[in-house]
Amino acid sequence: MTRLKLSSSTLINIGGSIIAVTIALLLGAVVMRLSGADPWAAYKALWNGAFVGKRSIAETLIYSAPLILAGLGFALSMRAGLFNIGIEGQLIVGGFMAALVGAWDLGLPSVLYVPLALFAGAVGGAFWGFIPGYLKAKAGAHEVITTIMLNYLAMRLITYLVLRRDDILPVDPTFVATKKVVPEARLPLLMPPTRLHLGIVIAIAAAIILWYILFKTRFGFNVRAVGLSQGASAYGGINWGRTVVIAMIIAGALAGLAGAGESLGLHGRHWSAAPGYGFTAIAVGLVGRNHPIGVIFSGLLFGALNAGGPAMQSADVSKEIVQLIQGFIILAIAALEVVNRFPAIRSRFSRRSAASKAGA
Amino acid sequence: MLTSRLNRRQLVIAGGAAVAATPLLSRLSVSAQDSITVTMVTDTAGIGDQSFNDMANAGGLRAQDELGITFNVLESQTAADYVRNLTDAAESSDMSIGVGFLLTDALAEVAAQYPDGKFALIDSVVEADNVVNFLFREQEGAFLAGAIAALVSKTGQIGFVGGIRIPPVMRYEVGYVAGAKSVNPDIQIAIAYADDFENPDKGKELTLAQYNNGADVVHAAAGRTGVGAFDAALEKGEGFWVIAADKDQAHLGPDAQLAAVIKGIDTAVFDGIKSAQDGTFVGGIHNLGIADDGMGLGAIHASIGADVTDVIDAYSAAIAGGAIVPPVDDDTLAAFELVSPDAIPAVEATPAS
Structure with missing residues (x-):
């Protein structure tokens, strides 16, 4: 019986996400029509820009990789019951650390240098995730407040280091970035001449590993139990504080890897201007229903929107329309969630299912 | 006074072209015949920054009016879009223009991938035969x-x-x-x-x-x-x-x-496009100051x-x-x-x- 219930709720989740995306695309079309553009041509350009041709597919995968990794970080913290707005900060600290190690030119061969730089990125993100986790566990400090503060701290700190500390760090103030990562520390390219790098492989591997941890290990069970009910899990003998801290460390490490992939794979340096992927990651997690496999697909969806977005400009549609569609997706998900959460509303929307429930 | 020096600079550019463009003549004469397509890629500040992206855009629009070229703009949302947009630009147009210092890395990468494309860069330098760079003596x-x-x-x-x-x-x-x-x-x-x-x-x-x-x-x-x-x-x-x-x-x-x-960014963009249109395009660095009509103090308040x-x-x-x-x-x-x-x-x- 439980198995049946689980699969039906999974179906509802997938269906809900698809409905939300459809609603968002329709609303986007309405806005484009109202602003005098041709929605059909725009969506065709979006599709072509994201999926038609080797380079477009490569670009979709490139944009998806950091969103999947950061989305996994958000999903894991959400599973542990924490609303981690700090993915952005964890991502840029990770990207910065990885780029620093990569730009230092340690004279290592690629086989060692790439894993070392990736590891530095994961450690940086993990540290930035550990702080709010620890504050939550020890002092009860609300993670929304602490992670927002840590986001600002990360941005300002990195800007300061990049602009003023070129005396001790491999940074380049004239670019407001780190120095170039040496070729031995760059992620290998998968499909030359496109710039597709190893990041997408790391992202999908991380998703599968996280799925295994969450659903096949005792720690994963603890995380989910803690997220469902702090009281009940404590009563069941689970150490809440420890579980929350470890979950935040892993979440931060995932976000840090997302940043590391960007600086080691895509840009070859860490730019102090933040791309905002940490915030899109929240949407990626929500649309993927905080399930690692779901996050892969929602990450690919948002990656495709980002990759195809610039192409829409050739159909005389502003680049902002893509962000508008992403906003609509989040709104639609939230609206469906409200319908799901409140039985009174749900019963009004689907009398039949309410009636069958009452009969059973 | 500022505009009166325009001719001199065009002479300088044309003079340089006469020397260096000779081996390229066969290719350039083809593109010089019909109207060309130019795509400009902005940095993340984008159109509406009241500053250099808007000025560069003004130069492109002027070229569209006066030279009859086709002018497109691709705005960038994040730094990840620079290479993407410049590659799209190089694929779809005769000339690609990168606006701003922050596009330096990206333009170097794309210009190397498209040796037959023509590129222009504002406010920075990429040293390549197919890139014309415009610096200013601010x-x-x-x-x-x-x-x-x-x-x-x-x-x-x-x-x-x-x-x-x-x-x-x-x-x-x-x-x-x-x-x-x-x-x-x-x-x-x-x-x-x-x-x-x-x-x-x-x-x-x-x-x-x-x-x-x-x-x-x-x-x-x-x-x-x-x-x-x-x-x-x-x-x-x-x-x-x-x-x-x-x-x-x-x-x-x-x-x-x-x-x-x-800062004469609009003039630089216009001149860059014009050189691609009339076949005098040549890579190199233009360092523009007051004497070249590239800089000046204007819009002085009437009460002064x-x-x-x-x-x-x-x-x-x-x-x-x-x-x-x-x-x-x-x-x-x-x-x-x-x-x-x-x-x-x-x-x-x-x-x-």
Whole structure:
């Protein structure tokens, strides 16, 4: 019986996400029509820009990789019951650390240098995730407040280091970035001449590993139990504080890897201007229903929107329309969630299912 | 006066082309026949920044009107879009233009992948045969800004608000200091940086702080952050001035703008496109200053009298003629010998007009 219930709720989740995306695309079309553009041509350009041709597919995968990794970080913290707005900060600290190690030119061969730089990125993100986790566990400090503060701290700190500390760090103030990562520390390219790098492989591997941890290990069970009910899990003998801290460390490490992939794979340096992927990651997690496999697909969806977005400009549609569609997706998900959460509303929307429930 | 020198620069470009373009003639003559497609890629500030992206766009639109070319713009959302957009541009057009220092890496990468494409880069340098680079001697315009600030200031205190101290902004700063000290060696100059090009609130805050400490003229070289300087001046009211950078911004506060340093980005973009259209395109570096119509001080407020503008014109002519060489960084600023308004060297009128 439980198995049946689980699969039906999974179906509802997938269906809900698809409905939300459809609603968002329709609303986007309405806005484009109202602003005098041709929605059909725009969506065709979006599709072509994201999926038609080797380079477009490569670009979709490139944009998806950091969103999947950061989305996994958000999903894991959400599973542990924490609303981690700090993915952005964890991502840029990770990207910065990885780029620093990569730009230092340690004279290592690629086989060692790439894993070392990736590891530095994961450690940086993990540290930035550990702080709010620890504050939550020890002092009860609300993670929304602490992670927002840590986001600002990360941005300002990195800007300061990049602009003023070129005396001790491999940074380049004239670019407001780190120095170039040496070729031995760059992620290998998968499909030359496109710039597709190893990041997408790391992202999908991380998703599968996280799925295994969450659903096949005792720690994963603890995380989910803690997220469902702090009281009940404590009563069941689970150490809440420890579980929350470890979950935040892993979440931060995932976000840090997302940043590391960007600086080691895509840009070859860490730019102090933040791309905002940490915030899109929240949407990626929500649309993927905080399930690692779901996050892969929602990450690919948002990656495709980002990759195809610039192409829409050739159909005389502003680049902002893509962000508008992403906003609509989040709104639609939230609206469906409200319908799901409140039985009174749900019963009004689907009398039949309410009636069958009452009969059973 | 600014426009009269345009012809001379075109001659310079054409002259260079005649020497270097010969081996390319067969290919170029084909593209010179019909109207070409040009795609410009902005940085993340994008169209509407009231600053250099808008100016570059104006140059492209002018080329579309006057040369009949097809002009497209691709705006960038994040730094990840630069390579993507430039590659799309190179695939779909005859010439691709990167606007701004931040596109340097990306343009180098894409230009190497498309050796047959033509590229232009504003405010930075990629050394390749298929890239034409436009740099500006910001320090020359900023020198005039510093001079007019010192001439107009009643308190003997002026200010400078910068975006991020990247090389073009640094040239603004040191040029401004050199100009102001030339007029009044005892002047006090407050210098502040927002570390951000996209934050008008911070620009306003920094400008207000300088006004409240006694400055009455502030030069803002800060992209969209500089828009906040106008808010500050409008809040303080009469007697508080802003000198805009890159572009005339009088629409933000007609009676708050003392003057504007005009950077000829629009002309550079137009000339770059024109060279691709008429087949004279050649890679290289153009370093544009007052003498090339690439820089200047314009939009001087109507209340400023001839006693001030005559001094500015004299400085301008001396810089154009090479008699004054404004500093470009901290070292050259320290070594710069001040030129007081009474001692501006006279320069023969340039024959170009």
